[in-house]
Amino acid sequence: MGAPWWSLTVLLLLTCPAATPASDLRYLRHGGRREAGVASGVPLGANATTDTPEELLFEGEGEGGSVEEQVVVRGAEVLQECVVPEDAEVIPGDDSAEGEVRWYHDGTRVREDLRVSIMWTGRLVLSHAITRDSGVWWCRRSGRPGPRRRLFVTIPPERPYLVYGGAQLAAGARLTTREGNSITLHCVVVGGNPAPAITWVLAGEDVTPSSQVRSEWQEEDGVFHSTSNLTVTRVGKDLHNANVSCVIRHPSLPVPVPVPLRLNIEYPPDFRLRRWPVWGTPVTEGSTVSLLCHVDANPPSSPSWVKESEGGGESVASSDGWLNLTRVNGEDRGWYKCATSHPFGRYSSHSVFINVFGDGHGSAGHTPQLLRKTATSTTPEGSPLSPCSHDAGPRDASQGWVSVVPLNASVLTMGGRTTTLAARVCGRPPPLAVTWLPPPHLPPLTPGRARGRLHAHNLTAGLSVGCLHAALTITGVQDSDAGGWVIVGTGGREADATLIHLNVTAAAHAVASAAHALQTHLLALLLSLLASLPPRP
Incomplete structure (x- = not known):
């Protein structure tokens, strides 16, 4: 078989005492968040938290004692040294010659072949590990036994991928759906032994408990095929541009492997209106009124202002959501609303009234400083209005x-x-x-x-x-x-x-010029007065 997408040369050594070493070594079929009794044909059920794959590599029964464990990736080279304690006693009935080294695998003596070599130093060399190499290995030197080592050969899974609506998604794809829809994602992992652990992360939060996983044993290939399903009901626009990832963990992988997907949530326009001077401030003739309309929508849509009339309404000049009325007069008095054309239809905001006072006086209205409304048609009558006064009360950071x-x-x-x-x-x-x-x-x-x-x-x-x-x-x-x-x-x-x-x-030079002119004028006036005085006798 060809090398998988990650390096087959990765070698993970996990050395720890095992409470119950197994003489009959079997793969533990699990998916990290696995179902009880996972096997081919078992229905999907709720996830139950288990230990990590490294902690659950083996199951079985066997003799007691402490056994060193070694985990390798299939295809990797395996080296084992024959180190016999000095106080080890010769096994009765052993016919080994002095200095002879013999290796055993699950109680069977190991013979050299094209893949297995025993060096003169006693080192055991497996040029490339295969699945059936899993088990307990030990050596004898001059009839004295060395310590036992448990070898586990893992099979890396193939590159995982996501499936939506029966179609495989490209890595880093963008999934588009409408607000309120329900989506179901499938994370597929082909191969691997033991079965990989599959978790889900949505918008930075672990949502694995909401998922379901199935790992099926493929007897012919000696691997598992695993699938984890995650359903998000009624997606909201708060998930727009959020990332959802299934994360794969396996003893053969040096680091967890995520399969990311970005959500593109389409939602209808939501309007925010603002006025300067603020709502409730009387508007007098000759003054300026500015209205700002912000439209929050996906796909984005541009706002425009409409002045309502008996005939329906007419568009008024605006730019980037700004409607600036300079030197207002009675003709500017009336109802105004913000409208936008969106792929979902034509939408408009709640209407606001601008009243122009000719005498400079008027009662301050109760219209809030900030108006917000989502309309579903071009007729705002009867639609609820949600006022949001920015200056009232403490700010809510959320x-x-x-x-x-x-x-x-x-x-x-x-x-x-x-x-x-x-x-x-x-x-x-x-x-x-x-x-x-x-x-x-x-x-x-x-x-x-x-x-x-x-x-x-x-x-x-x-x-x-x-x-x-x-x-x-x-x-x-x-x-x-x-x-x-x-x-x-x-x-x-x-x-x-x-x-x-x-x-x-006034500008400084203008003040100086005026002062100089006044000084010159006063001097000329003084000279004129002196010249008009009668001569002294």
């Missing part, structure tokens, strides 16, 4: 969070100078995106982008884990740059924002 904190909430600078606005953006998981929202007459900026006098720098790592440093530089500050600058951070399905007030004073 749900994720984002926090944006300005380095200076208020910045004072002179016109014509260069100034920098900065903030710290933190979150669990780490923030994915940052957006700068300048005053109404200027467009939004993302890190790494520059527009005119504005440059949003690339994000840099903060001092704390999960934190980023965001900065925006304004070259040649102008009076029109004064006002509120909003920085928004998003991560996962969470978002947060903060406001930085930029105050612009």
